[in-house]
Amino acid sequence: MSRFRTPKEIFFVTWVQVLKMRFETSTIKDIAKALGLSTSTVSRALRDRYEISEETKKLVLAYAEKVNYRANPIARSLKERRSYSIGIIVSEIANNFFSQVINGIESIAYDRDYHVIISQSHESYKQEKLNVEHLASRSIDGLLIALSSETQDIDYLRDLYSKGLPIVFFDRVPENFETHKVIANNFKGSFDATEHLILSGKRVIAHLTNSETLSNTKERLEGYKAALSKYHIEFKPELVKYCQHGGMHSAELEQAVKELLPLKPDGIFISSDRLTTGCILALKNTNPEVAHKIAIAGFTNSNLVELFSPSLTSVKQPAFEIGQVATELLISMIEAKRPITEFETRVLDTELVRMKKNLGNRYL
Amino acid sequence: MSRFRTPKEIFFVTWVQVLKMRFETSTIKDIAKALGLSTSTVSRALRDRYEISEETKKLVLAYAEKVNYRANPIARSLKERRSYSIGIIVSEIANNFFSQVINGIESIAYDRDYHVIISQSHESYKQEKLNVEHLASRSIDGLLIALSSETQDIDYLRDLYSKGLPIVFFDRVPENFETHKVIANNFKGSFDATEHLILSGKRVIAHLTNSETLSNTKERLEGYKAALSKYHIEFKPELVKYCQHGGMHSAELEQAVKELLPLKPDGIFISSDRLTTGCILALKNTNPEVAHKIAIAGFTNSNLVELFSPSLTSVKQPAFEIGQVATELLISMIEAKRPITEFETRVLDTELVRMKKNLGNRYL
């Protein structure tokens, strides 16, 4: 019995394989041959190096144009050991905040000739780690990441960082990790929102928030507390509810609402996009009769808040700008002449969008 | 006077360049050397080829594991002339429909070891073309695309296709382009929505829709017409408003609303996600007094419809599934043994989510 020496795979020729034969994309070599030059000269001419005479450059450029030459970025990446691409990790692109951040990132990246690869963690630590490692193995030049709500252990990021992968955190940033970070002014945003609730006469203000471990959870809690304290309202821990999964599971939210309502809050301050919309939904689903009696203020970048009923006061983060700034910092790290040692944490102000009284109250 | 022979660039050493020296990622060569084997053997062992003895395989695998070997996908891409990545073009990731499609795409792609690169056209033809060409030059193995609302000329896609780039269209598909396509059952979705409006007593039903050139615009118009006709309601062309930019500019929507209202519609059927939310916003902004008097039914995949006021009846597309099916078709093309000649257009059913009476009417 002999082993199968010529297994099927050998005859398995895919369409790509057939096509690549005539997917005739001209290379530097072709140009060189056609023009009777060497590949080095052509390469340099195309990259507009000083060593090449104007004449030759013109010649090469014209011919390249004629045959519609496109440099092969893969080959370039291999040679230069970098990919001109940056990785992005967010929990969910369907989240308005993150999609706006991504738009900001792209606006800068494309300008600087980087391209971006987006990955979603879906608020799962496992998924996050998997994606980051996948990206790293695709040799991205840098990473922009907002941690998932589950993430506690960031040693895997430390590892990559110490191996030379530039990383910039945004929105959800770790505490003990020395690199650039870009966040919204969470304290002030929360303070303003809570104060707004107080000024409109609310006294029992609950706080619904994300996983306790997230950086912005802490900051937002502080803002909430500070506002209460300014108006001499006692802080009651039982009015604060944490959602481990960031509102990814509706059960989690309904549970939180269920626990909160018996405490008779007349206002709720909610600290994240997904939680805000999720909470209103849960409220409407489980206790429609009180949904319109509780004033709500929350972080959200939804551009549809004006449509919501019950209406709410929202804290809008400068998402686009956060993306831009983070990208600028990242690219500066990537292209820095020496390892960076001075890191900055940029804090961008939020905007409070007050509920429109005329609309908001009409249906109360 | 001599030219500057040693320009600054020569001394411009970036951090990446420094780092890649010690970004010690072990290669096949290293493994080979360490184990006293040839690179070919190692390569084959890692790819689990039949020619290599079990013994050697074990050895190699163990060592690779030990030094945490990661294959360099760039090198592999260069050699194999494919990148194991597929490009996606949508108009806007912030759009619920598209972000759900993307989730569907990813769910399949990652399983099959492809990774995805997302680009946004922002409903601009120019941007779309630019992005596609950028992706193509990054040697994606295939393309999934929903055309922008501006797009008329798809010759540039034909070009790439004829050069061997597999393309699958979804949602917005061209007519005269022979390839796989995946769409929702737009006719039925529109019919159902329009019928729903009629059955709830509306008789003057306007239709707000996307650019006239889009495939699904036509199909949805037909569904709308068919429902009218079934109930012997005369079709009036002046009740149909097209939005060239798909609602990207609020002025466009406000203009449409302004033109529509004098015709005293008691119902509006809207044919796209962005238009639906945009129209309600425009209605509320320009004519809040009538906003709640007009029944609205529209395509949208927003998971927040329940929060909207005025509430609406929505047509939900099976976005996730559309993404999955499109990806499966694309990968089948990429990996096909011979050029495909039989193409299919998959049509997936939509779901009508009726407005909740108890909520919807409470504030009328």
Add this chain to the structure above:
DNA sequence: AAAAAGTGTGCAAACGTTCCCAAAAACGTT
């Protein structure tokens, strides 16, 4: 006992670039 077949491994070329190093050409200077 020799030939044939089966099995495991290695050599070397290729993928399309970039860039170091040298060589050739053009130009001045003595």
Add this chain to the structure above:
DNA sequence: AACGTTTTTGGGAACGTTTGCACACTTTTT
């Protein structure tokens, strides 16, 4: 006229893989 300089070009290795082919060794067949 011979030699330095400056400017322009080319040769060829390298980046990390994959793979056709050749080779050597082992086993089976005749």
